Amino acid sequence: MDASLRQLAAYVAVARAAGFTAAAAQMRVSQSTLSRAVSDLERVLGVQLLERDTRNVQLTAAGQETLRVAEQIVEAHRSGMKQLRRYLLGESGIVAMATLPSVAAVLLPRMISTFRGRRPDVSVRIMDGLEQAVLGKVLSGDADFAVTTVGAASDRLEHRPLIRDRFRAVLPESHPLADREEVTWQDLAAEPFLAVGPESSVRRLTDAAFEQAGAVAPPAAEAGNVATVGGLVAAGLGVSAMPALVLPLLGPGHVVHRELVAPVVERRLDIVVQARRALPPAATAFLDLLQEARAEGREVPAGAAWITH
Structure with a gap:
């Protein structure tokens, strides 16, 4: 029949x-x-x-x-x-995004709330991790896109600049450097430096900053989690440097943040998609929202700024 x-x-x-x-x-x-x-x-x-x-x-x-x-x-x-x-129409489905923990916890929640308000039947799946793991999620197709730092160039990935945040010195509350408005990388190198693990993009950027400043700062201690580093700083075991979006993840404790100069170091965060791959409609709608927020200059956490060119 x-x-x-x-x-x-x-x-x-x-x-x-x-x-x-x-x-x-x-x-x-x-x-x-x-x-x-x-x-x-x-x-x-x-x-x-x-x-x-x-x-x-x-x-x-x-x-x-x-x-x-x-x-x-x-x-x-x-x-x-x-x-x-x-x-x-992007009104149903799943948005699967991979991103760094600081982006997931600090930058994206307000965006996700706005997106869900407009498209309540779309689910959002966040896969947070370190830079290489995040990019791997995009390459494997597990994530529609990523918001992450710019690593090694790959012709399999397409980058769209989104936002940047500035590194700040992280100090124990009672540290002598806490009395200054600005701290240099040379100042940090003269103190026990507490670093995140070598697989972190933050570590790659701090190592490059010390090299640019002509300073040598072998870690007095290192940890894979930024909250652990924050706890070590709060305990008075040393100093550290973190991008602005990471600071809320350091956890409670007696730490202060100061401007970090000579050089000024910024972390660039990009939207990363698989090259020559069409995105699901809901994912496209979420990226449109990010670009809309950037174009309108919507408020971002302190120490961060949209990349407008």
Whole structure:
């Protein structure tokens, strides 16, 4: 039985309207077109579905059962097409993003709240981790996009500059350097320096900053988690340097932040997508929101700024 959706929809319309005239008006087709579709369906099924007279139609027993099944099929098709349309408009589905913990916890929550307010039926999945793991999620297709630091160049990835944040000195509250408005990288190098692990993009940037300042600062201690580093600083075991968006993750403790100069070091965060890959509609809608926030200059956490060129 190879009945088409068009034939089934025509039959449902005629059966429910109990006539071809009203059904044709509802479907905005000619009566002859509708009659032909029903006749074709009867031929495909090999049964008579309607008993016709000059004024109306009556369903046969086979017609009653066919109507029941046809309505299910037509309604399932309508429902499925409605769901598909909402997906294609970015109104349903999942946004899978990979990002650094500081971006996930500090920058994105307000964006996600706005996005969910506009598109409540879209789920957001955040995969936070270090730079290489985050980029790996994009390359594997597990994440639609990433918001992360700029690592080694890859022709498999496309970068779109988004936001930057500035490194600040992180000091124990009672440290002598805490009395200054500005601290230099040379100042930090003269103190026990507490670093994040070598796999972190923050570590890569601090090592480069010390080199640029002509300073040598072998870590007195290092930890994989920035909150752990914050705890070590609060305990008076040394000093550190962190980008502005990372500072809220340091946790409670007696630490202060000061401007860090000579050189001024900024961390650039990009939207990263897989090159030559079409994004799901919901992911495109989320990236549109990020670009909208950047274009409008919406408020960002202290120490961060949108990249506008």
